Amino acid sequence: MFKLFKNLDKKDWCLVVLTLLLVSASVFFELSIPDYMSEITKIIGLKDSMNEIIVAGLKMVSCAILGAGCSCIVGFLSSIISANFAYKLRGLIFSKVIY
Numbered sequence: 464m465f466k467l468f469k470n471l472d473k474k475d476w477c478l479v480v481l482t483l484l485l486v487s488a489s490v491f492f493e494l495s496i497p498d499y500m501s502e503i504t505k506i507i508g509l510k511d512s513m514n515e516i517i518v519a520g521l522k523m524v525s526c527a528i529l530g531a532g533c534s535c536i537v538g539f540l541s542s543i544i545s546a547n548f549a550y551k552l553r554g555l556i557f558s559k560v561i562y
Contacts, residue, residue, distance in 0.1 A: 467548075467552070470548065470551045470552060470555070471544075471547075471548060474547075475544055475547055475548065478540050478543060478544050479544060481540060482537050482540045482541055482544070485533045485536055485537045485540070486533070486537055488529075488530075488533050489530045489533035489534050489537065492526045492527070492529045492530035492533065493526075493527075493530045495526050496523055496526050496527060496530075499519050499520075499522050499523035499526065500523065502519045503516055503519045503520060503523070506519065
């Protein structure tokens, strides 16, 4: 398995690191949504301030949008990494079969 990883070049490794960072960001955004929901619940229970509810709701929606955006970018980057990796391996196998 580790022998296969040496076929990745610097660009691919940079994309792998970027993918891991974006997955971490996506998880952070998705896990912060319940915190904002509990904040909205507390605001509703204590006082009836519509502005604070809207601000917390906008924070919650922005976290959902950012998490979805990070997930889409991760899918795109992982497809690029896998396509480059498969291209290199096919080339290596082809050169072994031909020669």
